[in-house]
Amino acid sequence: MEKEESVDPERLLQCPYDKNHKIRSCRFPYHLVKCRKNHPDIAAKLATCPFNARHLVPRDQLSEHIATCMDKIFLEDEVDNIKMNEK
Numbered sequence: 451m452e453k454e455e456s457v458d459p460e461r462l463l464q465c466p467y468d469k470n471h472k473i474r475s476c477r478f479p480y481h482l483v484k485c486r487k488n489h490p491d492i493a494a495k496l497a498t499c500p501f502n503a504r505h506l507v508p509r510d511q512l513s514e515h516i517a518t519c520m521d522k523i524f525l526e527d528e529v530d531n532i533k534m535n536e537k
Contacts, residue, residue, distance in 0.1 A: 499521070501519050
């Protein structure tokens, strides 16, 4: 997921709990909370990315996701910029 993809609040995202649900980006966090309660069996199999709570991945793929998460790269770039500005 590229950073630019998450900017459009009207962009439709697929729910990780129910593939038939297409949710506007601006409503996605609220939908995740609601849908997680309705699908506890699926929720137990998914892990939340520490860099973006919208990223829900199978537990066995979390390490791979963390290594390649675009939000991690974005945060690391921001930290590097802050460190450079402090010098």
